[in-house]
Amino acid sequence: MKKILKRGFLPMTMAAAVVLAGCGEGQEEGTGDEGGADDSDAEETEDSGENYDDLTLEDGKFVFALSGEYRPFSYIDENGDLVGFDVDIGMAIAEELGLEGEPYQISWNSIILGLQDNRYDAIIGSMGITEERKENVDFSDPYYYSGAQVYTRSDSDIQGLDDIDENTEVAVAEGTTYHTMIQDYTTDIVTYDSDVVALQTLAQGRHDAVVTDRLVGLINIEDQGLDLELRGDLIDEEQMAIAIRHDEDELLDAINEALEAIHESGKYEEINQRYFDENIGEN
Incomplete structure (x- = not known):
């Protein structure tokens, strides 16, 4: 078996404790968890002349949702921190936007409903692009491929x-x-x-x-x-992308530009290498 998990990586720690999302019928709970890009990172990006505050729900923040139950993409580590590939990608995108990244943990069954309820700005939770999901959300360019x-x-x-x-x-x-x-x-x-x-x-x-x-x-x-x-063989190939609400074209463009920027800067490759021995960003 080819080794694909990178050992000994240092996951990004969060500043606040994470409360696990409830998944009982009729009850949905989630929690934001601040961490990652610091004020100096945000100020440095703001100097570029772009201002994305008007595109997100809360000034100065980019809040993105994930389940926290999908190791190694999002999970709670031994210190109680929410970590993983998706968390790091979300924080890198926030930094490119000059905003403070804040992951928000919620049960998978409620994650699209939470987006439509304006609880967060985007879903960065290993969501595959499907025609059915396109009826409820818009998708960014793919940020990794699997199946x-x-x-x-x-x-x-x-x-x-x-x-x-x-x-x-x-x-x-x-x-x-x-x-x-x-x-x-x-x-x-x-x-x-x-x-x-x-x-x-x-x-x-x-x-x-x-x-x-x-x-x-x-x-x-x-x-x-x-x-x-x-x-057996891979059943199908999935394109994993970032989901946002319909009709938020400026935010979608900004996210796609940020994805392109972290690829060009080498940040994506750096994050990829923390977790995998293969480049999951290549089709």
Whole structure:
């Protein structure tokens, strides 16, 4: 197995404690968590003549949402800090905009509703571009590429997606593209709030397979020592992008320009290398 998780990286720490998002029916909680770009970074970018305060909900801040349950893209570390690739990308974009970055943790099932409710400016949470989601949000240019993959225990006879049928119990994270896709193969589906929990329960002997992101599966198998294996070919390729509300074209343009800037400056590559041994920003 190719090693794709970078060991020994120093995650970006946050200045405030994170409260986990509630996911009970009819109850949605999230929390902003300040950190990352300091005042000097913001002032330096403001000197360029651009002012993006009018494009965000709160003057001087760029608040972006993620689940915090999608290691290594967003998760709570041993110090209680919200860290990960998506967190670092969001903070780098905020710095390019001359704003203070503030990640906001919320359950995945509520993340689009929270955006439409004006709780935050954007979603930077490994959200794949789909036609269904385009009905509710606008997407930036892709900021990384991955795809769906089948995982099983090492003693399983399942060799890939074609071996999944009505007799196969598959675990997925609720509300994901994997949840939608696997319904074409089986109705015996168990859902979790987190892809990582689905993988852990599979390793504990429950379910027959998990469908999740290729990178998330490989990294959590390596990081947690799970006795699981990747099966078959990549099911599809997903383009992960930043989601914002419809009709906020100026903010969308600013985010795309910031993405281009962090690629050109080498900041994107620096962040990528903290977590991966392959460039996930290349198609």
